[in-house]
Amino acid sequence: MNILKIAHCRKQFDGKEVLSDISLTVDEGQVVSIIGPSGSGKSTLLRCATLLETMDGGALRYLGKSAVRDENGRAVYASHAELKEIRTCFGLVFQNFNLFPHYSVLKNITEAPMLIQKRNKAEVYETARDLLKKMGLADREDAYPYQLSGGQQQRVSIARALAMKPKMLFFDEPTSALDPELTGEILKVIRDLAAEHMTMVIVTHEMAFARDVSDHVLFMDGGVIVEQGNPEDIINNPSQERTIQFLSRFN
Amino acid sequence: MTLTAMIAKMSEGLGRTCAIFFLTLLFSLPLGLLVALMRMSKNKVLSSVTSACISVLRGTPLMLQLIAVAYGPFYLFGYTLLVKEKLLAIIIAFSLNYAAYFAEIYRGGIESMPVGQYEAAHVLGYSKHQTFMRIIMPQVVKRILPSVTNEVITLVKDTSLAFTLAYMEMFSIGKQIANSQSSFLPFVIAGVFYYVMNMIVAFVMSRCEKALSYYR
Ligand SMILES: Nc1ncnc2c1ncn2[C@@H]1O[C@H](COP(=O)(O)OP(=O)(O)O)[C@@H](O)[C@H]1O
């Protein structure tokens, strides 16, 4: 069963086409990496998929439920209530964490499950503490975000997303705001999630990581998917000129 | 008249001074937020009308606004304000004026919030209302506290403008004594009163800032 299905997604900003005819299917347990130069539309694609941005045309489905359907090339969104329901299917991890600075680590993780999902407090706290332990932050639950390193904040934000028990997670350059020596700890967390068969779509500039962790890699440039396929092929033996050019900058 | 007699007489007006102060805060702080939201509304008509009102309220003297509220009804409908309605007129004028200033402070605070806070809440499923009340507003309050303190300190001093309507608060009583006794002393006493009140305001506000300093 596929978790996410994007079909023929189109998006313009001020008349400039940023995404043209992007289609992407993500199956349960699959890890998809998106690579490509800056400005190629990777974030916009993730923002359309997570309903932060409205697409102009195309369709979007989660678990077979339609969030956006295409009507004669125009995107038509589902009702407010349906979108609210669909939003529980996924989580998003931002480049710059976007933790709530006025909440402790624990409250950052527990508020949404209790407030939005109306889950039982004891269960949510247990889930949150388990996640913190997994993230190596068991002793930091009372800390405030400003007291944590960037890597720790990003791990909290991953825990916050996971506490909602999403069917899949999106990552938009999760290590780009971190000092180089801190990227490893985040990549390890994502590797662990992949090992547990978490369904993920990851925008990243870490090529070796993308090759090792993903089942499928997309290379985007200028709002289109230039090349996609198995990670070894795309990253080690790209066939398209633009992909070759882009990857040569990383070696 | 002795110094202590003057102080005692002027103290009788302190209750009214405090009434203007607290009632103005009570009404203008929430009203200011409402005005700020109207000012930021996507509805162009609403936001321009609100913006124009704010501009007039901030661009004309509070003393004129007091006179307008107190004597406007007479010129418009031939209605003369009763003595017991003076406080009402003062509170209306003060609350509107201060709401205009607070609205701009709220707006600055709200607009300074990074868009990522809204987006994180949105993806987690927070409604617009929940995002505003739980995520945005608490952080806005912390950000705007220093500017609010400035306005509150100005409000303490502005209560003296009630003398325009001969409302017998502390300053008006002092002015009366100064006239009848040909003495400058009541003004010195008034100055000390305002200064002490503002020391208290500064103390309370710094306590509030401390209470919110648990995060950055
Ligand atoms: N809110 C916006 N308004 C206007 N243009 C935008 C906006 N967001 C992104 N863009 C433009 O869309 C293009 C793709 O941006 P983005 O999706 O952020 O690329 P990437 O994440 O691959 O670096 C860029 O040219 C960018 O300038």
Ligand SMILES: [Mg+2]
């Ligand atoms: Mg980006």
